[in-house]
Amino acid sequence: MDAKVDRPLERLSAHLADDLAAVDAMIRARMASEHAPRIPEVTAHLIGAGGKRVRPILTLAAARLCGYGGAHHIRLAATVEFIHTATLLHDDVVDESRARRGRPTANLLWDNKSSVLVGDYLFARSFQLMTETGSLRVLSILSDASATIAEGEVLQLTAAQNLATTEEIYLRVVRGKTAALFAAAAEVGGVIAGAPEADVAALRTYGDALGIAFQMADDVLDYAGEASATGKNVGDDFRERKLTLPVIHAIAAADAAERAFWRRTIEAGDQQPDDLAQAQAILARHGAIEATRAAALGWAARAQEALSVLPDHPLREMLGDLADFVVARIR
């Protein structure tokens, strides 16, 4: 792998180290609850698990590369991490997950009740934090993103195991899962810096395209990757009967026998040991992996292009490398 695109997230973290330390301090201060000790127990478990802080990094990088010198970007970076953590808590209840980032989930360690209510607490805390910035535009962007996230999650619920899921619905689900908060995180960094409208729009486009490229690359790796590249096992999406983009492509091109295969394995969930290999063969036959790979590379290129209007800055280069990096795994 090209040294330049190697570990762009680590280079962003190093460049933004002081800001990130301030974000961590703010997260710790604001996730506490004097009165309900269960709250910091649960949040410390999750936030302490050491996520990659992608969303706060997007906010900080956007604000800094637009020349921001104030302190509100710290609040906004903590806000997006709180929104993200709240959705993880609720996702684990919805998915009945037992592990995340290699550790047992909060719903397993405590209970679903705690996960639901502590998630609600973090949502409320995130709205307090963003209100403190005094920017109604920021509030509008982040409340819109929250609605898109929740709508996407409900859509995913009803789209799951549904062979009629279209690429349009898929994109909406992906925006809810990843791209809407990536886009909002980058956009509010520009807004708080008072950047020109063209730059704000570019940051939003960058975040959106980055999120979609990332998710599509994951979809490819789930059928065509090696376990070491993803931290997930090949075939997880198939076993969980997810309508990811490769499968949507293959279903659109399926003959009668293939339709019956997808109906049995995805819709009815009746899977035999060699069905994954059979699914991979069908995907290959229709070029479904190739098509998804091409789409992911297209979104990554769109993310790169969006950055071109922004000021020349080391952070701009690192954000560009990050877009490259999310698809480097499938090149």
Place this chain on the structure above:
Amino acid sequence: MDAKVDRPLERLSAHLADDLAAVDAMIRARMASEHAPRIPEVTAHLIGAGGKRVRPILTLAAARLCGYGGAHHIRLAATVEFIHTATLLHDDVVDESRARRGRPTANLLWDNKSSVLVGDYLFARSFQLMTETGSLRVLSILSDASATIAEGEVLQLTAAQNLATTEEIYLRVVRGKTAALFAAAAEVGGVIAGAPEADVAALRTYGDALGIAFQMADDVLDYAGEASATGKNVGDDFRERKLTLPVIHAIAAADAAERAFWRRTIEAGDQQPDDLAQAQAILARHGAIEATRAAALGWAARAQEALSVLPDHPLREMLGDLADFVVARIR
């Protein structure tokens, strides 16, 4: 019952009929989701179940009695109803409820997943709505209330069945369950009307005291009422092992035998058929019902008093009658 205090909520509804119709139209418009039809299904079930709209009425009445002539009070009334509905959806998951207002709950009709995610959607929608008012102060009040609600719910989770629960913790739980949103609903009505600070503070005090009086009256009725007065059955709180104010008072005064009784029935949940009568006898022995009744009447009086600084207005009289009404059931 005095005709004047008879059905004050109905008289408020009649006085505010046009505003309430506008709130209902806004709720219907904003709870829709073009893309995820599951969302309006769930929300229509709950919002259509015809709650009493207490919180929107508090917002509308506060704004109108402070002379407001704009349109933002409609948005804020819809906002507080959305927050309330979202908390009901999540509460029913947390409590594993099967019925609410005489109808099956959403978690029973659909599933817990839908209740969690549609609740999140309504939270996000509520923040969009309040952002549209352009008032940062309103946003601050309502995001603080949301945090207090979530914190109170988590506290209730850990306080449940815990004999060490104090009156202070009880009040915090009650504020989370009821009073925080009552207080915020009334306060934002005054804020959006540009009322003097003293009036805004009075509206907040009124809502807070009204919510606490209401909850304490419920606690009394649960041990001393008749089923017809509450819509609940006498003894529900005991069977659900809740640390309500009468029980907290009785535990504080308990001798060794009584402590053993509470430990068995509330902490361990080992209840025999005649334990409810035994609990009622212990509560009577320590004047615990009387003490709770007196506390409820005190909070209702505080709500009444708070109104005195507000402009003379038919709505002010009706709000006063409402404070009377919530404790008329236990006089």
